[in-house]
Amino acid sequence: MANQARFPVRGTINGEEFEREVEPRLLLSDFIRHELGLTGTHVGCEHGVCGACTVLLDGESVRSCLLFAVQANGRKLETVEGLSQGDAPLHPLQEAFREEHGLQCGFCTPGFLMSLLPFLEENPSPTDQEIREALSGNLCRCTGYDHIVNAVRTAASSLRDAETAGAE
């Protein structure tokens, strides 16, 4: 068929540079998983509904299954792998999910974390209602959500504590 031309994509992911050539129809989710080998970003539905593939593009949460990899050219990507690298302790958000049983099978978790990161930055003291609204774009088939809400509440408070400790 017509154009199988490949396009360059260059950017950063979790602070590291990448450079590849891709077919334009390659989804960003598949690029991250198969080309960059970062399989923490999960793929559930490929039509924007489940939220499992959520990553940060220039700091904003987006569905990686609804972007083409070429569109990430010149951009900054962050995935769940960036939250805690190597032997570093878990990110407070991850720690809270573990403490509060905010995950069971864990399939949905990377998407929840990457959606919640900018949310808690913008709204460090959310109400439960606000937390539930912030979660509405991510599906979880295991937990029934209550434990996730608890985890977000806990994460918000430990992030606030870390903030005040840092300011002193």
Next chain:
Amino acid sequence: MKPPVFEYHAPTHIDEVLELVAQHGDEAKPLAGGQSLVPAMNFRLARPSVLIDLNGIDGLGAIALEGDELRIGAMTRQRAVERSDLVGEVTPLLSETLPFVAHPQIRNRGTVGGSLAHADPAAELPAVALALGARFFVRSQRGTRVVEADAFFDGLFSTAMEDDELLENVAFPVLADGQVTAFSEISRRHGDYALVGVAVSLSVDSSGCCERARIGLLSVGDGPVLAVRAAEVLAGEVPSDELIRSAAARAGHDDIDPPGDIHASVDYRRHLTEVLVRRTLAAAFARASNGGSA
């Protein structure tokens, strides 16, 4: 699933876009936020052979006051409009409605122009554009023409735009003295497409009389629906519970021919429309008697 092969263009100037759409006609599709187009391509419901990415074009993402209109560039992200203080001040109906459009992750990419051009009958922005009487600036190599909201939407996922035309920006009238607006919808889960939604704009004179009403409805027809019969009930009248009830009944019974599906039957949609129109009108009139604020 994965999208089929397409030819990808990432122009940096609108003239290149216009040339490409003129050349390829209905084979080509502009790619805005991709939040409706890419799912359709992943499911192979849409198979454009040429994709023209609008994301690299400067000047399509501005929000600016021009006289008594707020001009919003087609590529303005829904999230940017939601967060704009200017929008909140001069077209509060947009700010009130946007949180109901999908989820933040979708609104971070989804654009105002994409939503209006897509003309999904369940989308919020087309109904708001109808209620406010927005004007659409549509551009092609043949020039720019202005289409009124009432003429822009013409059926299921269909607009008055030709294949070689691009939506460049949309002008929303700035809130006038005595004008109040309100929005509400019912959906099964926050952020889901609504079962029914209502956008209301009323002009109320100093004696409290309703001079003019525009009521935009979503999810109750092939496209957004202007409830003209309900509006006639209100025009020239002083609002009362009874008046609002009879306007709402007109909306639910005479203004719409709603679809039935697994989420809501025809009768249930009529019922929801009547209830929501009643509540939304009451909320708007209450704002009017509070001097415009909520």
